[in-house]
Amino acid sequence: MKPLTLRWIAHLDMDAFYASVELLRYPQLKGEAVVIGGRRRVALDEASGEPVFERLRDYAGRGVITTATYPARAMGVHSGMGLMKAAQLAPDAYLLPLDFDRYRHFSRLFKSAVASIAPVIEDRGIDEIYIDLSEVPGMQASDPADPCAGVRDVAARIKAAVRAATGLSCSIGVTPNKLLSKLCSDLEKPDGLTVLTASDVPARIWPLPVARVNGIGPKANERLHTLGLDTIGQLAAADPAFLQRHFGTRYGQWLHDAAHGRDERPVVTWREPKSLSRETTFERDLHPREDRLQLGQLFTQLCERLADDLQRKGYVGRTVGIKLRYDDFHIVTRSITMPAATRDPQVIRLWAGRCLKTAPLDRRLRLLGVKMEGLIKGDGRAELEADHLGESLPLF
Incomplete structure (x- = not known):
């Protein structure tokens, strides 16, 4: 592994990705408070053919926000919030439906644009990646007035390539490691570019709240607060033994290292998925x-979409499972391992239906999900024999 000072890792995060993709389709909403969530299609005016946008105040249902534009976020709206609650905060915000096929298309476009400049990429989801820039030509260029001039130039080229390929902006943090880069990509959003060295940690990172560190969740944040550790700097100054007493040996040591900006994890260019779900x-x-x-009908559609995902990614799976969330928010999961691996939608539907028979179906449902685990690379030739499909597909 290269010395820390020679390693440059970038974290690229697309800005309000789903919402930004929708604004390309509906540029008239640019600068407006827009929320993405739900499934209703945008209606067209019969006379003019122009889109008629729904306002959040007119929504009635159980949907949740997937993302929102920055003007909407300024009103207190955020991802994961119920649409009805969001309507109380931003009643005049526009509501647009989700279009995952379109988002996946733009995801492929921006990742391809990055790979044309820096091919060592770790895919972290539909809208974010890590990039190892250490060997990218131009990284070592420097200016006496700006030792990181080459780093900034390469990062700026990546941002320009993403915008040219997609019409969208992204924010990039470039530091010696993944932990700091993830944190820095959020410092100057939207359309930000932050370059930071280890010597910059006390001035730029330590004043920030501990919750900004990826890996410190709500429970750990609350516990750190009760111990008087609210900023990353306060966490960095804490005795490692003190942290280990309160958080355990492993996590306590990680907290101490993270606060000092230490992270030796490499950029992993390929990771086998453990499961796929819809x-x-x-x-x-x-x-x-x-x-x-x-x-x-919805259950069948989920199984078909899951089968499409398996086909597209080149996997078959042995274990199928279901997920139910009831109207009281209680969640139940069930799974079953099939005799052979498959990605056939009818087979998935059949065995997912068998899982369903073992779950309580005595109250209303908010959510339904299907999951495939035990994934292996394959073309599905070892699937179940057709006579298993002689059974009727159970409904609810």
Whole structure:
């Protein structure tokens, strides 16, 4: 491994990705408070053919926000918030439906643009990646007035390539490691570029709240607060033995290292997925008996989409599972291992239905999901024999 001072890792995060993709389709909403969530299509005016946008105040249902534009975020709206609650904060915000096929298309475009400049990429999801820039030509160029001039130039080229390929902006943090880069990509959003060295940590990082560190969740943040450790600098000054007493040996040591900006993890260019899943949150709660037909259709669609994902990524799976969230927010999961691996949608639907038979179906549902685990690379030739499909597909 290269010395820390010679290693440059970037974290690239697309700015409000889903919302930004939608604004390319509807540029008239640029600068407006826009929320992405739900499944309703945008209606067209019969006379003019122009889109008629729904306002958040007119929404009624159980959906949640997937993302929002920055003007909407300034009103207190954030991802994961219920749409009905968001309507109280930003009633005049526009509501647009999700279009995952379109988002995946733009995800492929921006990652391809980055790879044309810096091919060592770790994929972290649809809208973010890590990039090892250490060997990229131009990184070592320097200016006496700016020792990081080459780093900034390469990062700026990547940002320009992403915008040229997609029309979208991104924010990049470039530091000696993944932990700091993840943190820095969020410092100057949107359209930000932050370059930071180890010597910059006390001035730039230590004043920030501990919750900004990726890996310190709400529970750990609350516990650190009770110990009087609210900033990263305070955490860095804490005795490692003190942290280990309160958080355990391993996590306590990690907290100390993270606060000092230490992270030796490499950029991993390939990681086998452990599972693939599809799920949907309903616009209104659905009852297994009263809405049996609708639930059955949605269940089949989820299985078909999961099969498409397996096909596209080149996997088959052995274990299929379901996820149910009830109207009281209680979650139940069930899974079953099949005799052979598959990615056939009918087979997935059949065995997922068997899982469903073992779950309580006595109250309304908010969410339904299907998951495939035990993934292996394959073309599905060892799938179950066709006679297994002689059974009727159970509904609810």
